Amino acid sequence: MREQKFGLVINPRAKGVYKRYILSQRKFWEAFLKPEQYEVPESIDQTGSALKKLLEQGVEVLGVLGGDGTVNIVLNELMKLSPGKFPTILPFRGGTINALCNNIGTKDSPEETLRKVVGISRAHPTQFFKHLIRVTEDENGLMTQRYGFTFANGVFPKIFQVYYSYKNPGVGAATRLILKIFFTSAFRPGWAKSLLSPVEMKIEGRSGEIMSGKVRVLAVSTLESPTLWWKPFGPELNGRPQFHYLANAMTNPEVVLNMFDLFIGRSNHAKHLVSKADELKVECDTGYVLDGELFSVGKRLKIKIDIGPSLRFISL
Template sequence: MKPSGAGQGLGPAGRLAIDRTPLLLVNPLSFRASRGLAERAIALATAHGAEVECVDGSPEATSAAVERILARRQRHVIVLAGDGTVHALIERLAERPAGSWLPDLLVLPGGRSNVTAADLLPGFDALGGLRSGLEQLRAGVWDGSIVERSVLRIDQPGLPLRHGFLFGGATVDTIIRRAHAYRAGGSGLLRTGHLSTPWFALGLAARALQGRAGLTCPRLTVRADGLGDLDGRVSLLLASTLLHRRGLLDPYAERGTGGLRVTAVAAGAPRFWRSLPRLVRGRYSAAMNRANGYLSGRCDRLEVLGLAGYVLDGEKFDVDPARPVVVSAGPALRFFSR
């Protein structure tokens, strides 16, 4: 990547030229940034001549910041925030008309789970990544690539389109909503610290093995083009365009073709708990197939009937179970990757 030109002004035919001054978009209230990381990142960005936009994590604040970025045609946008703020940013950019000008995004881990940052820049440390990115942008060279990555498009008639990277339904939706309530319901490291979500999930898994988790599997009709259907109670429902290039979590089989990665598991799927370690790593056995209640792989379109709600990048949305929710590959955005 080699920048051509700098600064901002009027280009040919009076059009606004691209501003190549790096911009740091930071949410000082996000999980990791709020622990002193935001202040250090802002100081580092300022020392490297970058501009800084602070947001509070609300969609309104993020949308307003995006409008300012688009108005200036800010080419290089570095994002230090949690998945919620990244989701709000992605949502606003994905709503742009086809062919609209878009910035290049460098997403750093500033939140609790950081699934988007971990997918695009695996192993990147927030502060070290920011320093490296700023230095390389100043030199006009990036030691990775700029990739176009499609986001999910979530559509139900009568409701606004949604865009994001990681869609979860059935008990995934319930568990994440409960985890939010758990973290908001107390204090201490096991409620609000780094281990709060794993601790909650471990406790829930222990109760599930004893039949005491209280999780209700909704009755759904799941249709994944090219992969087949599931009809009945579903325990697990996931869809993403993320590649999960590193780490233990990659719960999709290498089957089928298409821009979506999908996994749905029937509530009565045999040997589910014994197969779970294989499932979360994407190492499906021959017996983990649709006939046995395991629907997983790539497709272009997922349709789900019966959903009352879902989570998208950790954000909660309610929908009408009487109308289908359609998940497909949406617009492509531009990201720094390596």
């Protein structure tokens, strides 16, 4: 690692970073890196200029200290900058869920990861190539394009709104929400029904319609485990230019009867389709979640999801 030029971008607004390092003034990166080796943009809008400074220095390995949302912001800003050569991305566990870190095997604390970068601790670098998905939304002719790893709509925007209403979103909050849905489906069916009710949606692939009508969820990802323990997709992609997708159109009683299998990602129900593709077209009005961030909630959209570029990631 020491022979490659390293730069670190830090999101001080990421919940894990703010709570652990900014509030407590434990800015550990200052002890390991020179000031020109890291950037701490004060707002999301400044992320692009921060990345540009690091790229102009010839950074070959770009560390990202934040959560999955921070990684998403950085990757989208990199796409806008379109450098001649993309740096290798080293994500740090600075978020609440850290799905990307979980998928590539980054288990160390941010402090230990940086010690490995600078050579204080022994590193065993492993490289991965991961495709991004490209989400192009069409809102009455207004086109917007975003990149990420995991897309979900249907009930997921409502679930994430509840999740983000918790005082301290994170693994604990996510677990409490899942258990609440699981146990209240029997005792407070009205609350669970309002959260999990299917929505009008149309999903098409290259060969035609996949599902339409009342659809509960569409989830698309190039990660094998898009969040926590959930591994609903089956065999890994192993770098193929495809994404996993899951489409579910179960009725409420069917969801209740199969809820445990759905939560652990092993349902074989006829209305629970799991497959792979390289392009989907979706019409819905729920908005969507991309790498944990909410977009276009409540808007009627036409969305195209296809394969984006393959980037190099590293775990130490």
